[in-house]
Amino acid sequence: MKILVTGGAGFIGSAVVRLAVSRGHKVVNLDALTYAACLENVASVADSPLYAFEKADIRDPKALAEIFVRHKPDAVMHLAAESHVDRSIDGPGAFIETNVMGTYNMLQAARSFWEAEGRPEGFRFHHISTDEVYGTLGPTGQFTEETPYAPNSPYSASKAGSDHLVRAWHETYGLPVVLTNCSNNYGPYHFPEKLIPVVILNALAGKPLPIYGDGSNVRDWLYVEDHADALLLVLEKGALGRSYNIGGENERSNLELVRTICAILDRLRPAKQPYAEQITFVTDRPGHDARYAIDPTRIREELGWRPSVTVEEGLERTVRWYLENEDWWRPLLERHGVGERLGKA
Numbered sequence: 280m281k282i283l284v285t286g287g288a289g290f291i292g293s294a295v296v297r298l299a300v301s302r303g304h305k306v307v308n309l310d311a312l313t314y315a316a317c318l319e320n321v322a323s324v325a326d327s328p329l330y331a332f333e334k335a336d337i338r339d340p341k342a343l344a345e346i347f348v349r350h351k352p353d354a355v356m357h358l359a360a361e362s363h364v365d366r367s368i369d370g371p372g373a374f375i376e377t378n379v380m381g382t383y384n385m386l387q388a389a390r391s392f393w394e395a396e397g398r399p400e401g402f403r404f405h406h407i408s409t410d411e412v413y414g415t416l417g418p419t420g421q422f423t424e425e426t427p428y429a430p431n432s433p434y435s436a437s438k439a440g441s442d443h444l445v446r447a448w449h450e451t452y453g454l455p456v457v458l459t460n461c462s463n464n465y466g467p468y469h470f471p472e473k474l475i476p477v478v479i480l481n482a483l484a485g486k487p488l489p490i491y492g493d494g495s496n497v498r499d500w501l502y503v504e505d506h507a508d509a510l511l512l513v514l515e516k517g518a519l520g521r522s523y524n525i526g527g528e529n530e531r532s533n534l535e536l537v538r539t540i541c542a543i544l545d546r547l548r549p550a551k552q553p554y555a556e557q558i559t560f561v562t563d564r565p566g567h568d569a570r571y572a573i574d575p576t577r578i579r580e581e582l583g584w585r586p587s588v589t590v591e592e593g594l595e596r597t598v599r600w601y602l603e604n605e606d607w608w609r610p611l612l613e614r615h616g617v618g619e620r621l622g623k624a
């Protein structure tokens with residue numbers, strides 16, 4: 280299959296690109312190379328005859344139309360997005376332009392191409408979204424695919440908007456779509472502005488480990504390579520027009536998560552003091568959702584998928600990866616906004 284992957288130079292998109300190429304798929308990676316992108320993430324496949332790169336912006340409909348005609352993909356996996364909640368609080372406009380308008384442009388380009396090709400039945404437009412569209416949970420319960428949307432941040436609102444557009448393009452124009460809503464990812468190549476890499480790298484640098492509020496916010500952590508595996512499965516086997524929630528079955532509070540990372544570092548790279556002594560509580564993020572948890576019954580029962588690693592196993596792999604790949608992360612610390620407290624509103 281030839282898959283057009285948008286956002287393939289980012290964290291999750293690059294895991295999808297690497298996995299798809301390793302499974303023998305042709306991949307066209309379309310990415311604007313924003314501050315969050317890193318072509319080193321796909322260096323392991325860059326010389327493969329199965330791989331092509333197109334530097335393009337999903338806000339540019341003309342560029343998208345040309346790429347569809349030039350590459351004639353069998354499927355689209357749309358991951359390109361502005362993805363950092365804190366940045367969405369400081370500058371929501373870019374999130375609306377890329378996540379909402381960019382998705383609209385992708386849908387229109389895909390639809391024109393699909394119609395011009397005679398509406399092939401096997402074509403798929405897979406939209407990759409987040410569980411944050413469902414808003415927040417109390418101490419109990421889980422998000423199912425039927426949970427009403429109630430996004431609380433500019434980021435999650437923009438992703439909710441893009442989900443609605445994708446559904447509508449299926450209902451109105453018959454575009455063959457599938458959607459996935461996934462919990463928090465972590466793993467190798469995670470950009471060093473997100474919680475887990477920030478904690479690992481600050482710990483190593485002897486800096487404070489910032490935890491928003493009292494650290495009680497709960498997330499359901501999913502190893503990025505498990506996510507990529509689930510995404511390819513949904514692309515190939517998911518029912519048309521259907522949404523699938525993807526979770527790690529690994530709920531942890533932020534404080535528990537950070538303490539686990541500290542304990543791994545204490546073992547792998549011991550310092551004079553336990554790393555947990557660097558934990559510092561900072562002003563909470565406005566609109567910070569208390570808890571996310573995924574009910575993965577649909578993807579498990581319909582497609583037979585479940586995550587392959589626990590959060591402890593995945594974190595150990597992740598910490599080892601950051602210890603061994605300083606050449607990857609060190610230059611990224613210089614990029615705009617990285618290492619600063621963003622999104623206090």
Ligand SMILES: NC(=O)c1ccc[n+]([C@@H]2O[C@H](COP(=O)([O-])OP(=O)(O)OC[C@H]3O[C@@H](n4cnc5c(N)ncnc54)[C@H](O)[C@@H]3O)[C@@H](O)[C@H]2O)c1
Pocket residue numbers: 285286287288289290291292309310311312313314315316317335336337338357358359360361362363377381407408409410438460461462463464465470
């Ligand atoms: N990270 C998570 O935990 C998580 C969880 C669930 C869903 N998601 C979704 O998965 C997708 C990928 O997330 P990520 O964490 O890999 O993001 P990321 O920020 O690491 O990567 C985003 C990529 O998209 C590209 N991009 C941004 N704007 C673009 C534009 N206008 N045109 C073309 N390319 C553009 C960037 O250059 C970057 O390579 C997003 O849609 C996100 O909403 C992420």
